[in-house]
Amino acid sequence: MPLDVICFALKIGGALCVLTGCWGMGFFVCRGMSRRLGALRELQRLTLAMAGEIRCMSETLPVILEGMAQRSGPVYRDFFESVSRSLKKGHGQSLASVWNAQADVCFIGGPLNPGDVRLVKRLGEMLGSHDVQMQLSVLDLFASDLEKRIAGLGETIDSQKKVYGGLWVIGGIFVVILFI
Numbered sequence: 800m801p802l803d804v805i806c807f808a809l810k811i812g813g814a815l816c817v818l819t820g821c822w823g824m825g826f827f828v829c830r831g832m833s834r835r836l837g838a839l840r841e842l843q844r845l846t847l848a849m850a851g852e853i854r855c856m857s858e859t860l861p862v863i864l865e866g867m868a869q870r871s872g873p874v875y876r877d878f879f880e881s882v883s884r885s886l887k888k889g890h891g892q893s894l895a896s897v898w899n900a901q902a903d904v905c906f907i908g909g910p911l912n913p914g915d916v917r918l919v920k921r922l923g924e925m926l927g928s929h930d931v932q933m934q935l936s937v938l939d940l941f942a943s944d945l946e947k948r949i950a951g952l953g954e955t956i957d958s959q960k961k962v963y964g965g966l967w968v969i970g971g972i973f974v975v976i977l978f979i
Contacts (some may be wrong), residue, residue, distance in 0.1 A: 808941060814975040821971025824963040832956045834910035838874045842919070843945045845879075846869055850938040860863065860894060860926070861886040879906040882923075898923025918945075 801918050839909045852863045861883045868879035878901055885897045899920050925937045 895924040
């Protein structure tokens with residue numbers, strides 16, 4: 800086999816690797832955006848379930864949060880379990896302080912961005928400082944705010960996924976052209 804054919808085959812193989820890698824990075828970025836949206840939808844579902852538990856079961860928040868941990872997926876399970884466990888131990892800490900501390904620990908490296916974590920912290924601050932009726936009002940208000948946030952984010956993410964996915968592929972094509 801002549802050396803020119805081997806060099807051409809290596810260039811084509813390298814180009815395919817670069818294109819595949821860039822496409823994969825675009826896919827990875829878009830998947831992260833979808834995971835964030837899914838996590839916020841799960842938070843909305845859990846918020847509504849928490850309001851239902853408070854209305855119907857008349858249980859304490861540690862028991863309700865333990866139930867939320869059993870209902871939630873991997874993003875929120877550890878958070879609700881640890882908040883419930885800390886509140887049951889009763890070291891004199893308020894719900895807001897336990898909630899905030901666990902939010903700082905449990906959401907590191909997850910799909911939620913810092914703004915989303917602040918939103919979750921705000922829920923804990925509002926939830927722990929009111930009676931049952933106000934807690935229900937806070938949860939309903941939080942769920943409706945979250946619904947608006949999810950709707951806006953869904954539209955933004957759909958357009959960003961197209962842009963980012965395309966940019967990674969175009970970037971890969973540019974790199975291939977640059978090196979060929």
